[in-house]
Amino acid sequence: MSIAYLNGSFTPLSEAKISPMDRGFLFGDGVYEVIPCYEGQLVAMPYHLERLNHSLSGIALTSPHSEADLLEMLLTLVQKNGGGNLGVYLQITRGPTMKRQHAFPEHCQPTVFAYTFPISEPSDGSTDTASCFTAVTKPDKRWERCHIKSTALLGNVLHMMEAVEDGAEEVLLFNEREELTEAAACNVFIVSGGAILTPELDHQILPGVTRRQCIELLQRYTDWTIETRPVHLEEVLKAEEIWLSSSTKELAPVVKLNGVAINEGVPGPRWEAAQSLFQQYRFSDF
Template identity: 45%
Template sequence: MTTIAFLNHQYLPLSEAKISPMDRGFLFGDGIYEVIPSFGGRIVGFSAHMQRMENGLRALEIENPFDRESWQRVIQSLLDKNGAHLGPSIGVYLHVSRGMEMTRNHGYSENLTPTVFAFAFRIPPSQSAHPDEVKGLHVSLAKDLRWQRCHIKSTSLLGNVLHFQEAKRDGKHESILFNHQNEITEATTSNVFIVEQGIVRTPPLDNQLLPGITRKLLIESLINENIQVEEVTISTEKLMNADEIWLTSSSKEVAPVVSVDDNLIGDGKPGPLWRKALLAYDRYKFN
């Protein structure tokens, strides 16, 4: 069955969606994107995803082409049109570029019409909280070589792609990144949490990492369940000696890490606090 996409106010088969090669999103990666998960037709974190996209568009000085109600209609329409063949677990990708102009200049015209693109795709079902049913992640550790505005969810993801591909080449699921001060920033597609002596810790938000929506919802759910959580600087040494490590993203939800550079974390299995955190997140994520 054909996947239906949305491009500039039209719904059409994904294979027929076309943009100009002069679009600044194609030439410069000049745009913002979001990936919003849904399970059983219920959207996770809609308001938080919209707020982050609005912040990113504002930072790039791109006019938001839709209000929230219009975005919600687009998302719901894509779920309705694609649910029959994609199943109950669907992600929706939203993409807004600055638009197209017929000259290639680093400087851009002020009155371009943004290009709006969205499509739906299958994502894994909600994570099982049973340790024996979960595939723990094996990750690498690498110096962060990306640009210094990682808090903006830009479509310019080449740095992330190169880090991820290096980890994949080494047989790992992900790569956790650290800055020149040996402080953890984030992973290539995820935020990072550690557990130390029963306390959950994650790096504070700044320009070095994306304000992940799953990160936000997890922190709120932990607080709601009276599980202690702190936003603090995490050194590579603390990461390697952590009792547990988790990665969070819209598709991973809360995923346990069982090794970093082939060094086992804890006993090499998902830890007990991970299960409590995932259950707390599951109870909270549709709020």
């Protein structure tokens, strides 16, 4: 039985209830984190807490819990769900309200919800264990605040459906200058002329914890050229390798883009080396 945390209590997930007047439900007025946990150990927790704080301040919401309390609650939740390999979902919304009005109400008690779901450990960096993706390219039609990890994900959901409708598993998004932003649920890296390129952080992309870990690992353990800069569609279409990054996937190779094979349809050598660094160092303090 899956155990959830809701507003101070641990309860079976199937019994957790929130008000239909919760602003998270009515407006998507909330923020969230997804933290991977392997053998009961949370990954990159300081980075997740730092981003949670940025997301909360981005929507002018104060967490009802201190960082220490949140951490303790999440560790207890992991234990109650048997430890092991879990994705930990944490959501804080502005909470329930009496009246549906757009402006923030004066008094609102935030809703804090967390639950876990099973995940498998990402690849060790070998081609045999890689989870490979197919993707398509599309114009990014989301809002101008993609740096906030908001629960209001309808834009991302609709983009993911564009991928599904085209028979692909992810979508690489491009702004009006045809520069890469990110994917519907991941950040993106490409290998071009041997260099590792990824868009710089701004309002168009989520500051991914895995993106941050990847850059730090590559800077520390390789002598590769790593550039955070605008990445044009033309460079992506000609890339030697394309990687998706997210907390539960770490680095996943894109092996087909718009129906065309990348690196002959198999994960590339740079991906193998980068993902095996995650395998070795995912728990290290960066």
